[in-house]
Amino acid sequence: MSSDGIDRSRLYLIGNLAIFMIGLGFAVRANIASEIQVSLFDPVNLAESASMVGQVLGATFLGFALTLLTGSALLDHIGMKRMLVFAALGYIGGSLIVLAAALAPPSMVSYWLVLLGFLLTGLGWGLPGS
Numbered sequence: 001m002s003s004d005g006i007d008r009s010r011l012y013l014i015g016n017l018a019i020f021m022i023g024l025g026f027a028v029r030a031n032i033a034s035e036i037q038v039s040l041f042d043p044v045n046l047a048e049s050a051s052m053v054g055q056v057l058g059a060t061f062l063g064f065a066l067t068l069l070t071g072s073a074l075l076d077h078i079g080m081k082r083m084l085v086f087a088a089l090g091y092i093g094g095s096l097i098v099l100a101a102a103l104a105p106p107s108m109v110s111y112w113l114v115l116l117g118f119l120l121t122g123l124g125w126g127l128p129g130s
Contacts, residue, residue, distance in 0.1 A: 011080055018087055018128035025091065025121060033057060036102075036114060043106040056114045063090075063122020064129075071127055083127050090124020093117075 033053050041049035075083050097117030101110045 014084055015080070015128055018084060021091065022125050022128070025125065029057065029060065029118070029121075040101065040106050040110045040114065044108060044111060052111055056111070056118045059115050059119040060122035060125065063119045063124075064126040065122075067123050067126025068129060071129070087124040087127035090120045090122075090127065094120030094122075094124065 036056070037049050037053045041052045045052070071083070094117040097113050097120065101113035101117065104110050104113070
């Protein structure tokens, strides 16, 4: 523990765990993309369903980019501990929203829920990296 009361080795371990979870989340999203297309987007708009999948996957990267853009300033202001809590909330909240979309009947609401869930996941993804 350092003189300022921060256990840097624990913080390092938690940060690395967060980055590992980012990679795991990316692998899961890549594997469920076709299932999202078939079960949620094909019934809504068969002609545009592949484009819709690309848009929701792109929302993850948009969230990531936004947090990299602003994350360092936010990190200096609120600290790493709170930043990791926000990252966890982004992952959990985004995953719950995607789960809600999967349980709802296929509609454009499902599309927007998946998009919002993936965007929140992307925001959580970028926070530990900044």
